Structures are given as structure tokens and as C-alpha cells.
Amino acid sequence: MYDVVVVGAGPAGSMTAKTAAEKGLEVLLLERELEVGVPDKCGEFLPSLQEMRRLAPDVSDLEGLFDPPDFCIVNRTKYVKFVFPNEVEIAVPFQGLVIERKLFDKHLANEAARAGADVAPLTRVVDLLEGGRGVKAKNTDGAIDIPAKTVACADGAYSLIARRAGLPVSRDPLDYGIGYQYEMVNVDHDPYCVDMYLGEDIAPGAYAWIIPKGDDVANVGTGVRPPYMKE
Ligand SMILES: Cc1cc2nc3c(=O)[nH]c(=O)nc-3n(C[C@H](O)[C@H](O)[C@H](O)COP(=O)(O)OP(=O)(O)OC[C@H]3O[C@@H](n4cnc5c(N)ncnc54)[C@H](O)[C@@H]3O)c2cc1C
The missing domain is CATH 3.30.9.10 (D-Amino Acid Oxidase, subunit A, domain 2)
Incomplete structure (x- = not known):
């Protein structure tokens, strides 16, 4: 059984998966699309690290968040x-x-994989298992249950999984x-x-x-x- 199943391989999901895997947890990152980062729904504009340091001088770990690798810029x-x-x-x-968000998102998912997370594209989560102990998903083989100790909802602004978990998401x-x-x-x-x-x-x-x-x-x-x- 996985310690953490992360739903959605956007920046939030991949960073969550990477961080959890770096802590030694067994992690599975699920993405409904065939290709991580596609389609992108983003203007793709970020403040530089230098601007972020100026805007948020008290935040200590900006380096990890605002320094995308050159090939993504x-x-x-x-x-x-x-x-x-x-x-x-x-x-x-x-x-x-x-x-280029499709490169950036893939880079973050690759980082999660390098940290030890399993990454499964073309896997759409459709519901939580009872008690939130994992997820029900659909992939090319059909419907599957994936038990896990923890589910992290990172499936975007309209998070189905957050709604299923009873978290406050406006409809x-x-x-x-x-x-x-x-x-x-x-x-x-x-x-x-x-x-x-x-x-x-x-x-x-x-x-x-x-x-x-x-x-x-x-x-x-x-x-x-x-x-x-x-x-
Ligand atoms: C038009 C537009 C322009 C924007 N421009 C900018 C900008 O210029 N700069 C900026 O910083 N931000 C911008 N944003 C905001 C930015 O795109 C988001 O803040 C960011 O993508 C949020 O990341 P996330 O990981 O939370 O979610 P997302 O990037 O939405 O990732 C969610 C992932 O979950 C997957 N998923 C969803 N449901 C399921 C499911 N049931 N099962 C499995 N996987 C699932 C999706 O396919 C997706 O890959 C823009 C947003 C929009 C809409």
C-alpha cells in the first residue's frame, strides 16, 4: 500500500509527491492526461527569483520555487x-x-520520479475509497482501486477530490x-x-x-x- 497517493501532476501535485518521496514515503502520483503539462492553461509568466526576493524578503525557501531550469525558460x-x-x-x-509550462510541469514530475515517486499518467481519479483510504481511478485497463494511507488532492481549482473529501470547494x-x-x-x-x-x-x-x-x-x-x- 502506498503511503501517499497524489491526485494531479500539476506543479502542486508534483512538488507534493517529490517532497513526500524525499521524506522516504512510498508515493504514487496520478495524472489523468497522457502527457504531464498538456494541455497547459496558463499565461506562463513568473516573477524572477530576484523580484520574489524583493517582494517577499521574509520567505526563506524561494530558491526551490522560483528558479525553473533554463530549458523551461x-x-x-x-x-x-x-x-x-x-x-x-x-x-x-x-x-x-x-x-513553457509543458516543459516545466514535466520537469517537476520528473523530479518527483527521481525522488522515488511512481508516476502514472492516463489515470483519472473518479472518487475516494471509503474513509479516504485511497482512490478509485480509471486507466487504460479499466476501473481500479488504489489503497493508500493518505490522499493529497492536487487536481486543480475545481478539485473533484477535495469535494469528495468534504472540503469547502465552491460550486x-x-x-x-x-x-x-x-x-x-x-x-x-x-x-x-x-x-x-x-x-x-x-x-x-x-x-x-x-x-x-x-x-x-x-x-x-x-x-x-x-x-x-x-x-
Ligand atoms: C488562463 C490562465 C492563465 C494563467 N496564467 C498564469 C501565469 O501567467 N502565471 C502563473 O503563475 N499562474 C498562472 N495561472 C495560474 C496557474 O496556472 C495555476 O495557479 C497552477 O496551474 C495551479 O497548479 P496546480 O498544480 O494547483 O493545478 P493544475 O496546474 O491545474 O494541475 C492539476 C492537474 O491535475 C490533473 N487532474 C485534474 N483532475 C484529475 C483527476 N480527477 N485525476 C487525475 N488527475 C487530475 C490535471 O490534468 C492537471 O494536470 C493561470 C491560470 C489560468 C486559468
């Missing part, structure tokens, strides 16, 4: 520009990293933001500058963004929060 930005509805623009110096769509994003090419944009657009016409309750991934490639998206949307 596709761009280094220097500014964030806020564009307000009255067309005022304010550019703030800010060292950022644009990462009200008004509590969530909605985001749309495309990775676009032929984007005529300063590759050093991340743009954030504010205003109720373009992104009610949230913001729209252009996050440059290279010379003419960028993640272009918008987020909205339903309570702020007009009829």
Missing part, C-alpha cells in the same frame, strides 16, 4: 505595462520569466474567473514587456494580457469575473 521580460481604460499606460520595471460559477488564451504568432510586440489591460469593457473584474514568448509569439488572453460582467 523561453523569454526574460523587463517591464510590466498596465494599460488603463482612459488609455493611460504605466510601465513598471519588473524582471519576469516566461516559461458557484460566480466565485470563479473565466479565462481565454491563445498562443499567437505574428504578434507585433515588445518582447521585453508584459502588457496588462484593465477595464470593464475588455476584462470586467480581471485583466487581459499579452505575455511575449519570443520575437513574434505571445500568450494573448483575457480573464473576466462574472459578477462584474454587464448583461
Whole structure:
């Protein structure tokens, strides 16, 4: 029997699996998708370690969290520009990293595996076993029960497993933001500058963004929060 079954191989799940395995526990990391990190639902923008040290000087272990390996980094930005509805623009110096999430997430899952965790893709958890002593899952062989002493829910914002465990997860769509994003090419944009657009016409309750991934490639998206949307 595993000590810990971790549901979801996003950053939270892989870091949990890695940390538990490093402590000597028997760990199984389950991911419903065939490929860890795909599809990615992320603008892929991170503050650099240097900015995080400035923003959170009292946090001691930032190195482990904000230093993605070079092969995951596709761009280094220097500014964030806020564009307000009255067309005022304010550019703030800010060292950022644009990462390739599919590489980053795979890297973290690999780190978990290197620490000793078993990693099982194409395995969708559908429920908890009675008393939370493991999970019911489906993989290419069909339905399986996986007993475990502990289940860690890392299956994302709408966590089915957290709901099954009776943890407070809102089902009200008004509590969530909605985001749309495309990775676009032929984007005529300063590759050093991340743009954030504010205003109720373009992104009610949230913001729209252009996050440059290279010379003419960028993640272009918008987020909205339903309570702020007009009829
Ligand atoms: C549009 C958008 C843009 C964003 N942009 C940024 C950004 O620029 N910078 C930033 O830092 N953050 C950004 N975020 C937030 C960031 O993506 C999340 O904070 C981060 O992915 C959360 O990591 P996680 O491991 O908790 O969950 P996730 O990354 O959601 O991982 C959950 C994993 O669990 C798996 N899973 C789900 N259900 C099951 C199941 N039943 N069985 C097995 N596996 C399951 C999923 O396939 C997934 O791999 C953005 C989010 C969105 C939606």
C-alpha cells in the first residue's frame, strides 16, 4: 500500500509527491492526461527569483520555487505595462520569466520520479475509497482501486477530490474567473514587456494580457469575473 497517493501532476501535485518521496514515503502520483503539462492553461509568466526576493524578503525557501531550469525558460521580460481604460499606460520595471509550462510541469514530475515517486499518467481519479483510504481511478485497463494511507488532492481549482473529501470547494460559477488564451504568432510586440489591460469593457473584474514568448509569439488572453460582467 502506498503511503501517499497524489491526485494531479500539476506543479502542486508534483512538488507534493517529490517532497513526500524525499521524506522516504512510498508515493504514487496520478495524472489523468497522457502527457504531464498538456494541455497547459496558463499565461506562463513568473516573477524572477530576484523580484520574489524583493517582494517577499521574509520567505526563506524561494530558491526551490522560483528558479525553473533554463530549458523551461523561453523569454526574460523587463517591464510590466498596465494599460488603463482612459488609455493611460504605466510601465513598471519588473524582471519576469516566461516559461513553457509543458516543459516545466514535466520537469517537476520528473523530479518527483527521481525522488522515488511512481508516476502514472492516463489515470483519472473518479472518487475516494471509503474513509479516504485511497482512490478509485480509471486507466487504460479499466476501473481500479488504489489503497493508500493518505490522499493529497492536487487536481486543480475545481478539485473533484477535495469535494469528495468534504472540503469547502465552491460550486458557484460566480466565485470563479473565466479565462481565454491563445498562443499567437505574428504578434507585433515588445518582447521585453508584459502588457496588462484593465477595464470593464475588455476584462470586467480581471485583466487581459499579452505575455511575449519570443520575437513574434505571445500568450494573448483575457480573464473576466462574472459578477462584474454587464448583461
Ligand atoms: C488562463 C490562465 C492563465 C494563467 N496564467 C498564469 C501565469 O501567467 N502565471 C502563473 O503563475 N499562474 C498562472 N495561472 C495560474 C496557474 O496556472 C495555476 O495557479 C497552477 O496551474 C495551479 O497548479 P496546480 O498544480 O494547483 O493545478 P493544475 O496546474 O491545474 O494541475 C492539476 C492537474 O491535475 C490533473 N487532474 C485534474 N483532475 C484529475 C483527476 N480527477 N485525476 C487525475 N488527475 C487530475 C490535471 O490534468 C492537471 O494536470 C493561470 C491560470 C489560468 C486559468
